[in-house]
Amino acid sequence: xxxxxxxxxxxxxxxxxxxxxxxxxxxxxxxxxxxxxxxxxxxxxxxxxxxxxxxxxxxxxxxxxxxxxxxxxxxxxxxxxxxxxxxxxxxxxxxx
Amino acid sequence: xxxxxxxxxxxxxxxxxxxxxxxxxxxxxxxxxxxxxxxxxxxxxxxxxxxxxxxxxxxxxxxxxxxxxxxxxxxxxxxxxxxxxxxxxxxxxxxxxxxxxxxxxxxxxxxxxxxxxxxxxxxxxxxxxxxxxxxxxxxxxxxxxxxxxxxxxxxxxxxxxxxxxxxxxxxxxxxxxxxxxxxxxxxxxxxxxxxxxxxxxxxxxx
Numbered sequence: 218x219x220x221x222x223x224x225x226x227x228x229x230x231x232x233x234x235x236x237x238x239x240x241x242x243x244x245x246x247x248x249x250x251x252x253x254x255x256x257x258x259x260x261x262x263x264x265x266x267x268x269x270x271x272x273x274x275x276x277x278x279x280x281x282x283x284x285x286x287x288x289x290x291x292x293x294x295x296x297x298x299x300x301x302x303x304x305x306x307x308x309x310x311x312x313x
Numbered sequence: 314x315x316x317x318x319x320x321x322x323x324x325x326x327x328x329x330x331x332x333x334x335x336x337x338x339x340x341x342x343x344x345x346x347x348x349x350x351x352x353x354x355x356x357x358x359x360x361x362x363x364x365x366x367x368x369x370x371x372x373x374x375x376x377x378x379x380x381x382x383x384x385x386x387x388x389x390x391x392x393x394x395x396x397x398x399x400x401x402x403x404x405x406x407x408x409x410x411x412x413x414x415x416x417x418x419x420x421x422x423x424x425x426x427x428x429x430x431x432x433x434x435x436x437x438x439x440x441x442x443x444x445x446x447x448x449x450x451x452x453x454x455x456x457x458x459x460x461x462x463x464x465x466x467x468x469x470x471x472x473x474x475x476x477x478x479x480x481x482x483x484x485x486x487x488x489x490x491x492x493x494x495x496x497x498x499x500x501x502x503x504x505x506x507x508x509x510x511x512x513x514x515x516x517x518x519x
Contacts (some may be wrong), residue, residue: 228397235390239383245505246379250510258513268506269386270498277393278494279487284332287339294343298350305354 234276241265330424331484336494338488342495352454356447357398366434366442370515373508374428381424382504385459389497390465402474402480411470411486414493418463432477438447448507455503458496465489 245265248254254261275281280288395410429449439449469489472478478485 218405229396230392231397235387238386238389239340242379242383242386245509246375248373249509259510261515262505263507269501273389273494273498273501276368276496277389278491285479287460291337291339291346291390293345294346297343298346301347301350302354302357305351306357309358 230276234272238269242268258283315378326468327481332482334488335491337492342491345495345499349455349502352451353502356451356507359443359447362445363442367437369434369444369507369511372432372435373511374431375512377424378427378439378504378508381421381428382500383496384417384424385421387505388414388421389494392493393397394491396483396487399478399480399483399486403476404480407478407486408470408473411436411466411473415463417464418459418466418493422456422459422463423457425452451503451507455496455499456466456501462489462493462496463490 245262248258248261252259274291280291356452366518391410392415393416395407398404398406398410400511439445466489469478469486
């Protein structure tokens, strides 16, 4: 295996992603104290969380650069996981 | 591929083996997603059904948990830099970044231990209430995964210091990295679902 070209370029990409993750985390912490968002706050938090999840998966886990075969197995697993979590939540509401 | 080639090729296609190793691990991570989803779904379904004991908004310390979340996020950065280093044949840098990742993982576990002992002191235990059971089960399993990850990283570091890892075995570090990043993304979800949304529902906590 040959050493990758432009090593510092790819490391800079990781630093940028980490900075974005840190800023989004700070934003998440800050907006829970904002009075104006109301019922939109939870969807916004979930969206920010999904964005962080995607950034780590795509760039740190190299899902964006690796063969699509990996995503073909992992992404359905993530969707199935979301279905399981939501179903459990709804099941408790249906039963009561 | 002829039968002769196939027999001759068995065990002599390292790139194929590395690809299969990574594919198998991605499939494992997909199953782990479902596992954690069952725990998160259970926590959500039982949320608000406790009749006794401290409630989430009474004991959660959001600033502290935000700091611990930041620590875990930064450990993902150091982990990906470790993987990049071994791919660039920079063994020393890989070792430094691996060590940094393990240290940050231990710091995160320290935060978790502090949180658990503080909560226990305020009356929230595994058996004190529905909230206690679901909270400790979810975050406890995640913490256990982090601990396994730290042991994995430290083992890889020691193995590397003894000359056991070269650039040709970069995939082994990459797979360890996949596990560590997965632990991080699970915490991203837990932090939002358990802590942030609780804070959003109750207003600013202490």
